[in-house]
Amino acid sequence: MGEEVKVEVVKLFGVWSSPYSRRIELALKVKDIPFEYVEEDLSNKSTLLLRYNPVHKMIPILVHNGNPIVESLIILEYIDEIWKDHPLLPRDPYERAQTRFWARFIDDKVLASVWRSFLCKDEEREKTKEEACVLLRTLESQLKGKIFFAGDKVGYLDIVANVVAFWIERVQEVVGIKIISEDKFPILCRWIERFYDVSIARECLPPKDKHLVYIKHRYEVARTWNK
Incomplete structure (x- = not known):
């Protein structure tokens, strides 16, 4: 048998x-x-x-x-x-630790700062936008000379940064506050294009029209609570 x-x-x-x-x-x-x-x-x-x-x-x-x-x-x-096939994290312990650091940086620093800039009062917006841009530039520095954060293929940090690739772009479309743009973040914007050239990544995008309606509702609720 x-x-x-x-x-x-x-x-x-x-x-x-x-x-x-x-x-x-x-x-x-x-x-x-x-x-x-x-x-x-x-x-x-x-x-x-x-x-x-x-x-x-x-x-x-x-x-x-x-x-x-x-x-x-x-x-x-x-x-x-x-599941060992198609590894997401680097095998080298130091590189794995660095990848984990940048993942936490995205979730704990970048997203909080960007969301704060979307929700703040008008007189505070330029300051909060600049704070968010400083963090985004720091993240962008990890892409210099690379196709993806992981190198030549999508890896752990690229998957974590999906929130930068579609969430920030769609929120800024709804609220009319531009933070990520080609002139300010050319390397990051090229990464976003390459990321969604990957068919599996495109499959995992929420339907845009439905998602924009959802974001608009969530944003309006958050603004009400933030007054």
Whole structure:
């Protein structure tokens, strides 16, 4: 008798508009891992979501053979450790540490600063925009001489930076405040074009018209709370 083949059961609980669950979708597709996608309604969270992530009660959640893993950066590392083909993170320990640093830089620094510049009062906008641009220029410096952050193919940091590639661009289209532009960030803009030249990355984009409506609603709610 032949060796029994273990069937991997992979589910992704996410929200269509979330760049964080889109990250996981992209990583799974890059690695050619079959998975079931479960769309969540965060205004009416399912019992499964609450069971799998009782601490934060948020998406994304990856469930692998019944075991839940939460938080997008942690999930990406888990995926890379379990499925070795098409590695996302560098194998060199120092390079891996640097990649993790820049991923945290995007989530903890860049996004917070950009969102603050979108929501601030008019008299504060130039200052907050410049603060965001300084951080974006720092991130852009990691692309000099490269096709992607990972080198010649999409890797972990490119997947994390999907939030820069589509979320920031779409929010600035809705709110009418330009932060990322070709003249200010030519290297970053070329990376965005190359990123979405990758067919799998395009597949993981939320439908634009629907997404812009969603962003407009979220922005209006956030502005109300920020008054």
